[in-house]
Amino acid sequence: MTAPDxxxxxxxxxxxxxxxxxxxxxVSLDIRSNEFFALLGPSGCxxxxxxxxxxxxxxxxxxxxxxxxxxxxxxxxxxxxNRRPVNLMFQSYALFPHMSVERNVAYGLEREKPPRNExxxxxxxxxxxxxxxxxxxxxxxxxxxxxxxxxxxxxAIVKRPRLLLLDEPLSALDRKVRAEMQLELKRLQxxxxxxxxxxxxxxxxxxxxxxxxxVMHEGQVQQIxxxxxxYASPANAFVADFIGTSTMFRGTIVPGGLRRADGTLLPxxxxxxxxxxxxLMLRPEDIDPVPRGAGILEGVVIxxxxxxxxxxxxxxxTGSDDLVSIAxxxxxxxxxxxxxxxxxxxxxxxxxxxxx
Numbered sequence: 001m002t003a004p005d006x007x008x009x010x011x012x013x014x015x016x017x018x019x020x021x022x023x024x025x026x027v028s029l030d031i032r033s034n035e036f037f038a039l040l041g042p043s044g045c046x047x048x049x050x051x052x053x054x055x056x057x058x059x060x061x062x063x064x065x066x067x068x069x070x071x072x073x074x075x076x077x078x079x080x081x082n083r084r085p086v087n088l089m090f091q092s093y094a095l096f097p098h099m100s101v102e103r104n105v106a107y108g109l110e111r112e113k114p115p116r117n118e119x120x121x122x123x124x125x126x127x128x129x130x131x132x133x134x135x136x137x138x139x140x141x142x143x144x145x146x147x148x149x150x151x152x153x154x155x156a157i158v159k160r161p162r163l164l165l166l167d168e169p170l171s172a173l174d175r176k177v178r179a180e181m182q183l184e185l186k187r188l189q190x191x192x193x194x195x196x197x198x199x200x201x202x203x204x205x206x207x208x209x210x211x212x213x214x215v216m217h218e219g220q221v222q223q224i225x226x227x228x229x230x231y232a233s234p235a236n237a238f239v240a241d242f243i244g245t246s247t248m249f250r251g252t253i254v255p256g257g258l259r260r261a262d263g264t265l266l267p268x269x270x271x272x273x274x275x276x277x278x279x280l281m282l283r284p285e286d287i288d289p290v291p292r293g294a295g296i297l298e299g300v301v302i303x304x305x306x307x308x309x310x311x312x313x314x315x316x317x318t319g320s321d322d323l324v325s326i327a328x329x330x331x332x333x334x335x336x337x338x339x340x341x342x343x344x345x346x347x348x349x350x351x352x353x354x355x356x
Contacts, residue, residue: 006068008033008195009054009076009163014063015219016049023049024060025219031163033068036189036196038206041216042242047199050216051165054197055088056081067162087161089152089169095140102127102136105154112159126158129191146177153185157192166198170205182208203243207231215239231283233270237352240281247287247324253278253351262319266296268349279352284312284327286348289334295341299324304332315340 007030016024024046031037039047052058054065054076065076069085076084095104106123127133130150140148149169156164169185170178186209189196200206206213207227215222215230215238223235234240237248251260257268258280268280292298299315302323313326313334324342334340 006073007031008035008068009197010064010066010073011050011054012064012066014050014053014060014065016046016053016058016060022219024053024063027063027216027219027221029214029221029224031195031197034193034195036186036198036209036211038210038213039197039199039216040201040203040206040210040213040242042201045216046219047216048167051088051167051197051199054163055086055165056084057088069162085162086165087156087159087163088165088167089156090167095148095151095155097140100137100139101132101143101151104140104151105158108155109158122158123154126154129157129188130154144177145174146181149181150184153188157188157194161194163195163197166196168200169198170200170202178205185209207243215242217242233350234281234352237279237281237355240279240350240352245284245325247282247284248322248352249280249282249320250354251278251280252276257346257349258351260319264297264319266349267344267346268351269346270349271351273351273353277354279354281350281352282324282344282348284325286344287324287326288343289313289326289328290341290343292339292341295343297324298339298341301334301336301338301340303336304334306332315342317342 009031012028014024014027027050039050041047049058053060066073067076067085096107102123105126106119109119109122127136130153132147132150132154135143135147140151143151170181182205198209210227212224212226213230214224217238223230223239230239230243234243240246249258249260249266251258253273253275256265258266258278260266266280297317299317302314302316304311304313310327310329311332313332314323317324326342
């Protein structure tokens with residue numbers, strides 16, 4: 001059993017170069033037992049390289065990767081891929097088209113040569129878990145994209161790995177099926193009690209499924225936190241911009257907020273940036289429109305978009321080239337050309353350091 005304060009997976013100081021390209025730059029993180037953990041970032045940030053290093057398909061230049069096997073921490077890098085208590089579910093699913101669903105799921109298990117009765121029992125159990133018991137004799141070509149994804153997942157978890165790695169597992173699905181499978185993956189992860197590590201570039205996917213997220217950029221981990229903390233308290237401008245929609249104001253951090261170049265003080269008490277050059281971040285739902293002359297800043301509405309239950313309004317604020325986004329419930333309240341003011345509560349303003 002993993003001790004409550006001991007991680008299931010410990011990654012420390014891992015770096016990897018491909019020629020002159022730095023894929024991983026001193027990456028360290030811990031992943032807990034029974035956690036749904038996401039590696040999130042844009043293409044080329046290093047997330048897939050890290051996943052492949054854990055799986056054994058890429059060897060780091062330096063660093064350590066340790067896993068708790070139940071009898072203590074083991075050096076994962078010392079084990080060949082087929083000996084690691086880890087399974088990788090490929091983006092392409094890699095199902096055998098000539099085999100039935102049942103045979104596809106049993107294939108990897110059969111190579112370990114357990115008793116035939118055990119194979120049948122475990123395959124039947126996992127097909128029931130993923131909701132495919134009635135499709136056991138079907139071929140992959142007879143299944144929908146979502147069902148094929150479930151077959152691949154069943155094949156990965158039937159071997160009962162300590163850690164399941166998923167590389168962009170939902171990218172081949174259309175938007176509606178992808179949303180359904182996000183919920184399904186989360187349910188299955190809790191049900192089977194296996195730690196999931198998913199690689200994705202889709203922030204909505206990560207935010208909806210993961211217990212914690214490591215945001216990566218240029219081979220480095222920018223921040224590790226629960227989804228709500230990443231959104232409300234980003235560590236830097238990259239995280240703030242990558243997670244959700246935000247408005248950024250540039251200036252000098254002073255007591256009480258951010259001083260713009262024109263002398264205007266923008267109130268803010270959130271964040272932990274120290275005095276000096278900095279940014280003020282505001283989320284669209286934290287900004288309130290008010291009559292002209294009653295706001296902290298003045299602006300002109302550029303456009304409004306109605307999304308059924310809410311409206312997003314974009315306006316250009318005096319003295320700034322960037323548009324400010326405001327989200328409000330209900331139908332649009334302003335039209336293009338309206339001159340309005342904006343306000344926000346100081347505690348909703350997050351002060352961030354300027355990245356060099």
